[in-house]
Amino acid sequence: xxxxxxxxxxxxxxxxxxxxxxxxxxxxxxxxxxxxxxxxxxxxxxxxxxxxxxxxxxxxxxxxxxxxxxxxxxxxxxxxxxxxxxxxxxxxxxxxxxxxxxxxxxxxx
Amino acid sequence: xxxxxxxxxxxxxxxxxxxxxxxxxxxxxxxxxxxxxxxxxxxxxxxxxxxxxxxxxxxxxxxxxxxxxxxxxxxxxxxxxxxxxxxxxxxxxxxxxxxxxxxxxxxxxxxxxxxx
Numbered sequence: 362x363x364x365x366x367x368x369x370x371x372x373x374x375x376x377x378x379x380x381x382x383x384x385x386x387x388x389x390x391x392x393x394x395x396x397x398x399x400x401x402x403x404x405x406x407x408x409x410x411x412x413x414x415x416x417x418x419x420x421x422x423x424x425x426x427x428x429x430x431x432x433x434x435x436x437x438x439x440x441x442x443x444x445x446x447x448x449x450x451x452x453x454x455x456x457x458x459x460x461x462x463x464x465x466x467x468x469x470x
Numbered sequence: 471x472x473x474x475x476x477x478x479x480x481x482x483x484x485x486x487x488x489x490x491x492x493x494x495x496x497x498x499x500x501x502x503x504x505x506x507x508x509x510x511x512x513x514x515x516x517x518x519x520x521x522x523x524x525x526x527x528x529x530x531x532x533x534x535x536x537x538x539x540x541x542x543x544x545x546x547x548x549x550x551x552x553x554x555x556x557x558x559x560x561x562x563x564x565x566x567x568x569x570x571x572x573x574x575x576x577x578x579x580x581x582x583x584x585x586x
Contacts, residue, residue: 365512394574403474403561403577404513448512457526458575460512 365461367449372467373439381434381464383449394450394458395423395434404448407434436466444468472496474578476562482584488550491581495543495564501525503575504537504547505561513561519545549583557585 373379392411396404410425446463505513522542539545565573
């Protein structure tokens with residue numbers, strides 16, 4: 362199995378940039394997912410990284426360093442609707458995802 | 471394209487009662503997952519089906535939980551008897567591939583279970 366660690370909560374202001382970090386055990390690691398989950402709703406897919414480096418998708422970017430067992434999700438030009446929980450999930454390559462506890466992001470005006 | 475459907479959305483039962491949840495995956499998706507998400511935590515995989523066969527049920531408490539996907543489409547998850555610690559959101563997800571962990575999973579809205 363894998364251990365996934367991410368901060369419990371973060372706060373930021375509208376228009377700002379925020380970085381949500383995730384660390385994981387490297388044994389048997391294949392890739393890393395980020396999901397967004399608004400309160401009371403289902404998780405929705407944001408990104409999947411398997412190669413080292415930064416992948417950009419509009420206001421959201423995700424970074425992976427396999428050697429360091431580290432990933433981050435970067436959110437730019439924050440909007441109020443970005444207030445949600447952000448889940449980091451490790452892919453061990455054995456058909457199972459291991460999710461972290463999620464980072465609750467609160468965006469204030 | 472219709473998403474993953476789940477019912478009921480909410481359920482309140484007393485401990486030791488039984489409960490069943492239903493999931494209809496996205497049409498054509500071969501792989502179906504049931505997750506348990508306790509408040510303040512990430513989803514935990516309970517069971518994964520590929521078509522109508524079980525791929526992984528290593529974290530399913532088999533003394534009280536059961537799941538089936540008889541025709542390789544809809545699935546039901548049952549808890550009998552329920553305990554207080556089963557209070558959680560039960561999420562169903564599906565993916566179009568053959569169950570590789572690299573497949574993107576699409577989640578349903580979940581069933582929020584409260585056990586009193």
